[in-house]
Amino acid sequence: MAIKSKTRYAILGILSINSGTGYDIKKYCDTVISNFWNENFGHIYPVLSQLLEEGLIQEEDSSSTRKKVYTITESGRTEFLNWLLEPAEYQPMRSEFLLKLTFSSNLPKENIIAMLTDYKEKHLERLLKYQQLQDSLNKGNDEITTDRQIFLYAPLRLGILNTEAVLSWCDEILSAIQ
Secondary structure (H helix, E strand, O other), rough: OOOOOOOHHHHHHHHHOOOOOOHHHHHHHHOOOOOOOOHHHHHHHHHHHHHOOOEEEEEEOOOOOOOOOOOEEEEHHHHHHHHHHOOOOOOOOOHHHHHHHHHHOOOOOOHHHHHHHHHHHHHHHHHHHHHHHHHHEEEHHHHHHHHHEEEEEEHHHHHHHHHHHHHHHHHHHHHHHH
16 A cells, blocks of 8 residues: 555645635645644645545635635545544654764864754744744634644644753753853
8 A cells, every 4th residue: 555645634634624725725834733744835736636636625616716725525534534543653853953963073162052052043933933823823712612722732832842842952952061
């Protein structure tokens, strides 16, 4: 059996909430799930075509021929729900930064400090982005069902906690090498 791209399930999941265009799907990826899942237009549109061909989504009748609005079909919902019930595959961590840090004893200390400081700054920016996302979710709470809120906040909370841990780790390592 061929391995199926997880993008298909991200798209089916998004369409299980609301019908939308390729742009709407990309916007959802960028705002709601970007802390753990990234997609680009170059990947979204071919997968939309594949899902259409497989009958897992359909195009809604639209008064505008310029915008294709997609909706999930019953067979698409069934495949999506079956996928949700499968155990998630373990994905080992890959980090170019940690690979470089492992071998950074070959560099002068000031280069290592600069590398760690840059890494810390990127994570401070990420934390700010997460906090802004949390604020926007809090403002839109009336539009989100209570049952769904926990599942939107859980990945975001993990992203915040992970980022705070990385920032603490950066401080610890910077102190150790200075």
